[in-house]
Amino acid sequence: MPERKVIDARGSFCPGPLMELIGWIKLAEIGDELEVLSTDKGSANDIPEWVKKVGHDFLGAREEAGVWHITVKKAK
Amino acid sequence: MESNKISIIVVSGAHERLQMAAMVASVGAVSGNEVSVFLSMNAMPYFVKGSDTRAPAEGPFGTLMAGKNVPAFRMLFQQAIELGGAKVHPCSMAMDVMGVESEGLEPFLSEPLGLTKFLRDARDAQVWTF
Numbered sequence: 001m002p003e004r005k006v007i008d009a010r011g012s013f014c015p016g017p018l019m020e021l022i023g024w025i026k027l028a029e030i031g032d033e034l035e036v037l038s039t040d041k042g043s044a045n046d047i048p049e050w051v052k053k054v055g056h057d058f059l060g061a062r063e064e065a066g067v068w069h070i071t072v073k074k075a076k
Numbered sequence: 077m078e079s080n081k082i083s084i085i086v087v088s089g090a091h092e093r094l095q096m097a098a099m100v101a102s103v104g105a106v107s108g109n110e111v112s113v114f115l116s117m118n119a120m121p122y123f124v125k126g127s128d129t130r131a132p133a134e135g136p137f138g139t140l141m142a143g144k145n146v147p148a149f150r151m152l153f154q155q156a157i158e159l160g161g162a163k164v165h166p167c168s169m170a171m172d173v174m175g176v177e178s179e180g181l182e183p184f185l186s187e188p189l190g191l192t193k194f195l196r197d198a199r200d201a202q203v204w205t206f
Contacts, residue, residue: 016145023159
């Protein structure tokens, strides 16, 4: 059963949210979804770039009240 | 995934430069690049066991960063190693000048390197200097 993990990286600046995501993605199983919460706009642009580069699935990013929700699925 | 080599030389003891070097190392390493960092000169004291981890600002941006939740540069170097397989080498000349042995340095560092070996390894790499 794929799991969904929320990573609260609010308040941290680049590349903090990306590093937190990578730490958790290593522990996740293939198919798991990870949602990063970030107040750093740069990370909202950078995380999808990283996901594309290393070959996971980028499921989307949306902003809600100054917080970015970036969702990624572990693909390999 | 393509693999590139990135060689980073860090000689400054200023917060901004240590921070940028650590950012390039960590993001580079987790993005499929083979990252090698060479620490020397004013950057070295921050990697002595038990040393002060706060580096002085070089300019206004460093002062601005000090009040924000910016990831610590030493933690970013460690993440480059743990999450991206980077290697962070102390310069053997700097160790001689400081009179410090490997045991006196942070345990996450790789073996000391001389410039000859580092330059040979960096032959086909992007080289960044901070």
